[in-house]
Amino acid sequence: MKFEVGDKVVVNQTNEEGEVIDIINDKMVMVEVRGVKFPAYVDQLDFPYFKRFTEKKLFPPKKEKKFIDDVPREKKKITQRVIDGVWITFIPLSVSDEFGDDIVTELKVHLVNRTDIGYKFTYKLNYLGETDFELVNLQIHAFEDIYLHDVPFENLNDSPVFGFEFSLLTPDKHKAEYYEASLKLKPKQVFTRIQEMRKKGEATISYKLFDTYPARPYEDKPVLDLGNLAKAGFKIYDASKVRQNLEPAKSEIDLHIEKLTPDWESLSNLEILAIQLKTFEKYFDLAQAHRLPWFIVIHGVGTGKLRDEIHELLKVRKGVKRFTNRYHPAYGYGATEIYFQY
Secondary structure (H helix, E strand, C coil): CCCCCCCEEEECCCCEEEEEEEECCCCEEEEEECCEEEEEEHHHEECHHHHHHHHCCCCCCCCCCCCHHHCCCCCCCCCCCCCCEEEEEEEEEEEECCCCCEEEEEEEEEEEEECCCCEEEEEEEEECCEEEEEEEEEEECCCEEEEEEEEEHHHHHHCEEEEEEEEECCCCCCECCCEEEEEECCHHHHHHHHHHHHHHCCCCEEEEEECCCCECCCCCCCCCCHHHHHHCCCCCCCHHHHHHHCCCCCCEEECCHHHHCCCHHHCCHHHHHHHHHHHHHHHHHHHHHCCCCEEEEECCCCCCHHHHHHHHHHHHCCCEEEEECCCECCCECCEEEEEECC
16 A cells, blocks of 8 residues: 555645555545645556655755835635535445456445534434444534544445434524434445446435424414404404314324224225324324324335335424434334424
C-alpha cells in the first residue's frame, strides 16, 4: 500500500494538502482536507515532499518592499453549501480475486446531513424483521456526516431495512416532534448502482432519506356562534358530558382483516387496506376522545404497507406525542405503540 494512516498527502486535482485518516482498500483511502472527509483513489494522491522540493528555489528572489497602502485587501473566498436533504451513503469495500476482478465484501454506512438543521436520531438495521444493529441518542449537526458501521455485502440477501427516527436538536413548535425514515435494499439494485458508480469514477452510492424536516400540522377550527345555532333550532349539548354517549374506547385494536369482516376473502387488497385504515382512525379518535394515555395498533408484519400508511397518518395527527414500532414480546414487530399528549 502506497499510503498509511497519518501520511500527509496532496490531492493532485486541487493541489490541496491533507491527511490519510483511514484505509478503505488497496485502491482507496479516506482523506481529510481542512476538516472535510472524503474517499479518494490512491492514484489521485501524492506525497507533498516532492511538490515542496520542486517549488523551493536555490536563490529566492529579493522581496520588493511594500507599504501598507499598496497591499491589496484580502477577499474572502465564498463557498456556497448546497442544501439537498439528509442521505444515507454507502462506500463499497472490495478485494481483488485470483482473476484480478474487484469483489465487494462490505459496505461502509454513513449518514450525511446536507441541511442547515441539526438532528438527534436513532438508527436500527433490521434483517427479516429482526434488529441486528442499533445506535441510540446520536446527534448530527448541519452539513456534517457520521460513520455508522460496516455491513457485510452478503447480508443484503436478508432483506435489510435501514431505519431512522429523527427529532430536532433545537425544538421548534412549528416542526414535527418526530420523523421516521427508512430504506429497504435489494442485492440486485445495489450491485447495479455499484457498477454505475465505477463507470462514473465515483466512490459512493447514496439514497435520500428526506428533503426537509416536516412541519407540525395545524388544524384550523372555525369559531361557532352557539347562541345563533340554538336560535336556529339546533340542540346544544354540554361538552363535559359528550364522553358519556361515546362508544367505549379500546387501548388495543387488531387490524388483521379476518378480525374485521367475515367476507375478507372476496375483497381486493385495496378494499382490505381501506377497511383497516377506517377501523384504525375510528379507534384512534375514540382513544383520544376518552383521553387514553396510550394506544396499541396491531398491523402485522407482511409487506409493511399497512404499517407505513398508519405511520404517515400519525405524523400529521394532532395530539400524538410519539409512536414506535419496536420489538414487543407479544407482537414482535407487528404492532405500533402510540402515546398521546393532552
